[in-house]
Amino acid sequence: MDVDVAIIGAGLAGAASAWSLARRGRSVVLLEQFEPDHLQGSSHGSARIVRRVYGDSLYVSLTGQAFELWREVESAADMSLLRMHGGLDFGPRRNVPGIVSVLSSLDVAFELLPAAEAADRWPGMVFEGDVVFHPQAGTMDSGAAVTALISLAVAAGADVRYSTPAVSVSSAGVVELADGSSVSASSVVVAAGAWVEPLLSDVVSLPPLRVTQQQIFHFPRFDPSAPPWPSVIHESSANAVYHLAGGRDGGPHDDRKIGEHDGGSACSAATRSGVIDPASQERVISYVQRWLPGLSPDPSSSATCLYTETPSEDFILDRVGPVVVCSPCSGHGAKFAPLVGELVAGLIAGGSVPSRFTLASHLSGRLGSVSL
Helix, strand or coil: EEEEEEEECCCCCHHHHHHHHCCCCEEEEEEEECCCCCCCCCCCCCCCHHHHCCCHHHHHHHHHHHHHHHHHHHHCCCCCCCCCCEEEEECCHHHHHHHHHHHHHHCCCCCCEHHHHHHHHCCCCCCCEEEECCCCEEEHHHHHHHHHHHHHHHHCEEEEECCEEEEECCCCCCEECCCEEEEEEEEEEEHHHHHHHHHCCCCCCCCCCEEEEEEEEEEECCCCCCCCEEEEEECCCCCEEEEEHHHHHHHCCCCCEECCCCCCCEEECCCCCCCCHHHHHHHHHHHHHHHHCCHHHCCCCCEEEEEEEEECCCCEEEECCCEEEEECCCCCHHHHHHHHHHHHHHHCCCCCHHHHHHHHHHHHHHCCCCCC
């Protein structure tokens, strides 16, 4: 064998897996088809939501573990990746009673506020119904996290190869590369986001994976000197919108990042256009005008990224022979990155993952939907 573990994809999941495995003494090669800091996948950008709130006890428990590991990453890399401003959840489709029940059962700190009290506390936002505020939430700098995790992996001995596309994976653990060479590994981790299905459909039985191009927009704050608002998930009767402090991508005044969780258009990794959907932009502008009077309704910038979603929005983390399928996506996986790395390392060592993440669970069709 050339190496103990070959990892395809150097986004958040792949980079975290490389560090987790390399620091356990495994020989690791991390293969990335693009250059560093590229914008082609799902892990770029300066702000992703981190939070404890789900209407689902499994994910609430896992967020607690993930937060501990993020602090370990920050300490090891000697840099700050998280901004903790708290989180707000509300809206008629948000299942606030279910969220409160799960948080209470797991002793996660929160407050339940009437809409008027929330509006007094966070001027510039409009609320509807009861609002859940929890302090252990904020943003994570995704681009900086990828850089940090890869640096830690390299320091632990991992071999990182950029501009090295993988074109196929065999059931024997051989990765064929675009230049005609190959890598033979005891285990192959495919953490390639929207490229997972093209690489593995002939090797592993996968559930349907829906790839969409999503868009986000940054909106200036009328009072940029005001403290950043908490991260927000608002499921209104019309759509599901999230917004958060934009960080570096928000420019010098930390413009607010806003997107629709379900507002993407179907595509593939090869056919994404990179062109902003004007209908989505109009919906988001209308949302700002209705719900966020503290923001200018004229976006200062926009960007696209890829979602790769399972039907249930549960992750796929499972092993079939030497191949580990690592698809912790579905639009909410970024916050779990260091935990995903640990779970992947555990799978390779013969361990297990939550049963809902296994291929058997996905292929059985018995899963419901993640209550985000």
